[in-house]
Amino acid sequence: MNDFRRHQMKKEDCYYLGYIIKALGIEGGLLIALDTDDIEHYESLESVFILIEGKLVPFFIEDMTLRPATKEAVVHFEDVDTIDKARHLCGQEVYLPIDHLPPLEGESFYFHEIAGYQAYLDTGAHIGEISKVLDFPGNPVFSIMKAGKETLIPVADELITAIDHDAREIRLNPPPGLLDLYH
Numbered sequence: 001m002n003d004f005r006r007h008q009m010k011k012e013d014c015y016y017l018g019y020i021i022k023a024l025g026i027e028g029g030l031l032i033a034l035d036t037d038d039i040e041h042y043e044s045l046e047s048v049f050i051l052i053e054g055k056l057v058p059f060f061i062e063d064m065t066l067r068p069a070t071k072e073a074v075v076h077f078e079d080v081d082t083i084d085k086a087r088h089l090c091g092q093e094v095y096l097p098i099d100h101l102p103p104l105e106g107e108s109f110y111f112h113e114i115a116g117y118q119a120y121l122d123t124g125a126h127i128g129e130i131s132k133v134l135d136f137p138g139n140p141v142f143s144i145m146k147a148g149k150e151t152l153i154p155v156a157d158e159l160i161t162a163i164d165h166d167a168r169e170i171r172l173n174p175p176p177g178l179l180d181l182y183h
Helices: 083-087
Strands: 012-025 029-034 047-052 053-068 071-076 093-097 118-121 125-136 142-144 148-152 162-163 169-172
Touching: 012 047, 012 083, 125 148
Parallel strands: 118 169
Antiparallel strands: 012 029, 012 093, 029 071, 047 053, 047 093, 053 071, 118 125, 125 142, 142 148, 162 169
16 A cells, blocks of 8 residues: 555545544544445555545554444544544544555446546447546436537436446447437
């Protein structure tokens, strides 16, 4: 793992891992809710970033115990050795650098990596280039640009028919009439 002490991380270079739920015990333990399907990927973490007053601050892990059933971790950080120090971190968000994301298989993708892909209909018609994914809670959408115009298509498994990571292309089957709204 990279030595975080040498790097000033920016939020856009990181991904959200979870948040600190509460302090545990008198020696500064913390309970962290992890927003991940693969909790075991994080069992050997050495450090994380905690968002404090808009800045990502590195914290180094002394001890961590995963609770896979509840997707939580009990963590002790260096220099957080009292319940008062731990309480100051409660409610804060926890981040990791993007390069720590676990690898995905097949046609899966992370939102940040799909930007720049060309989007096509199943018929082969070019929709445009994916500029980004707008991550609205419960309803992420592809922002697809073509000739200066934006088209929004929901990111939904049933609308994505194929992804070619090597060619940087994605095939979509949007609901009937959706594209007509943009032309």
